Amino acid sequence: MRDIKLEQESLADRDKKHLWHPLTQHKVSGEMLPIIKAKACVLTDDKGNDYIDAISSWYTAVYGHCNPYITSKVAKQMQNLDQVVFSGFTHKPAIELSEALIKILPEGQQKLFFNDNGSTSTEIGIKMALQYHHNLGNDRKVMLAFEEGFHGDTFGAMSVSGLSVYNGAFEDHFIRVERIPVPTGDNNQEVIDKLKEIIASHNIAGFIYEPLIQGAAAMKFHDAKGLNEILKVCREHDIVRVADEVMTGFGKTGKYFASDYIEEKPDVVCMSKALTAGLLPMGLTSCTQKIYDAFYSEDIAKGLFHGHTYTANPLACSAALAAVELLTSKDIQENIQRISGCNADFVQKLTHHSRVKNARSKGVIMAFELDIKTDRYGDLRNKLFQFFMDKGVFLRPLGNTIYIVPPYVISDEELKKVYAVIEESLALF
Numbered sequence: 085m086r087d088i089k090l091e092q093e094s095l096a097d098r099d100k101k102h103l104w105h106p107l108t109q110h111k112v113s114g115e116m117l118p119i120i121k122a123k124a125c126v127l128t129d130d131k132g133n134d135y136i137d138a139i140s141s142w143y144t145a146v147y148g149h150c151n152p153y154i155t156s157k158v159a160k161q162m163q164n165l166d167q168v169v170f171s172g173f174t175h176k177p178a179i180e181l182s183e184a185l186i187k188i189l190p191e192g193q194q195k196l197f198f199n200d201n202g203s204t205s206t207e208i209g210i211k212m213a214l215q216y217h218h219n220l221g222n223d224r225k226v227m228l229a230f231e232e233g234f235h236g237d238t239f240g241a242m243s244v245s246g247l248s249v250y251n252g253a254f255e256d257h258f259i260r261v262e263r264i265p266v267p268t269g270d271n272n273q274e275v276i277d278k279l280k281e282i283i284a285s286h287n288i289a290g291f292i293y294e295p296l297i298q299g300a301a302a303m304k305f306h307d308a309k310g311l312n313e314i315l316k317v318c319r320e321h322d323i324v325r326v327a328d329e330v331m332t333g334f335g336k337t338g339k340y341f342a343s344d345y346i347e348e349k350p351d352v353v354c355m356s357k358a359l360t361a362g363l364l365p366m367g368l369t370s371c372t373q374k375i376y377d378a379f380y381s382e383d384i385a386k387g388l389f390h391g392h393t394y395t396a397n398p399l400a401c402s403a404a405l406a407a408v409e410l411l412t413s414k415d416i417q418e419n420i421q422r423i424s425g426c427n428a429d430f431v432q433k434l435t436h437h438s439r440v441k442n443a444r445s446k447g448v449i450m451a452f453e454l455d456i457k458t459d460r461y462g463d464l465r466n467k468l469f470q471f472f473m474d475k476g477v478f479l480r481p482l483g484n485t486i487y488i489v490p491p492y493v494i495s496d497e498e499l500k501k502v503y504a505v506i507e508e509s510l511a512l513f
């Protein structure tokens with residue numbers, strides 16, 4: 085039944101009554117902006133204002149919102165098989181997705197374990213590393229991670245993450261973690277020395293890392309050679325290498341996976357975000373045959389006893405399968421190269437600006453720092469956010485870092501507008 089009285093109130097006011105938003109301190113936040121429509125690169129609010137989604141809605145909708153190819157595949161799947169238990173049963177969308185993914189995953193990946201989101205994909209990566217050694221009878225219970233990494237909001241994922249507003253209240257309950265700085269090129273030898281010291285004094289089971297770009301640490305880049313060295317040392321000590329490609333995966337860095345830039349390949353890969361093109365939530369953790377074999381046993385307790393109700397949901401699988409088809413198409417690959425080129429040119433231009441520090445890009449990801457001191461959620465980011473929104477561009481600065489991760493289908497005109505608005509924002513200071 086329609087409630088006329090409720091419908092007369094604004095969506096923003098109705099939102100306030102019962103909804104609790106993520107990463108939000110409601111006491112100091114303004115009202116939430118109702119979005120009523122999304123198409124390709126454009127979000128539309130309840131007043132009819134359009135915004136270019138220059139971060140692909142948290143790096144998910146990279147083929148454009150409501151992509152007709154993906155929605156048609158999911159709509160078709162929806163008429164046939166919606167959901168079924170994945171323990172004891174299997175289905176074509178999951179099988180076809182596994183075949184398509186194995187072809188594009190970093191070399192050596194062989195088995196796929198489904199889950200629900202980025203946090204659970206890393207949670208399972210951590211569990212695979214810990215239980216791998218447990219099953220082999222090794223006393224290895226400590227994880228290794230980068231300082232300032234971000235791997236999600238569940239307990240294992242929080243433990244290996246370094247950002248304290250997210251996890252400060254829970255620190256007493258964390259799994260054991262040792263940390264190394266990211267290799268910057270200049271400090272590579274120090275990082276390797278520290279790594280060897282940690283390996284000698286702790287029983288390290290696995291190393292979890294965001295390859296080449298740490299998203300939540302404000303698109304912080306690190307050195308590929310340095311990372312390669314770290315991964316090599318880990319391999320030599322049978323430390324399970326867990327690549328968290330939740331942000332970097334599926335073309336954003338210019339290759340299918342950021343791990344493709346690095347010679348040493350991971351043992352485990354965590355995926356989510358762009359996996360389903362932003363249509364449905366799903367995560368995946370893949371691993372090599374060697375990891376899988378440590379769980380393969382007559383002993384039931386050696387299995388990976390982890391299972392989510394919606395494991396391998398057929399609709400999410402069909403979205404992911406359609407997404408892989410698009411990713412590997414000539415059209416999308418050309419788009420990624422086009423945007424990468426534009427980003428590189430824009431970085432060149434920014435480098436000359438007096439307020440810009442550390443302008444950088446890799447694939448469709450472009451970021452720089454404003455040469456102004458501020459804290460992560462301070463006034464500066466709010467002011468910038470509002471400035472961009474008023475100009476019709478959705479960006480989400482982190483502290484003094486401005487970055488873009490546009491959908492691969494963004495047009496030249498839209499991309500030019502994003503750059504122009506960013507340049508305009510520099511004149512504010």
Ligand SMILES: *Cc1c(COP(=O)(O)O)cnc(C)c1O
Nearest residue numbers: 201202203234235236299330331
């Ligand atoms: C977003 C993100 C996660 C967590 O994913 P959720 O789906 O938000 O749980 C984990 N790792 C990285 C690198 C991410 O960017």
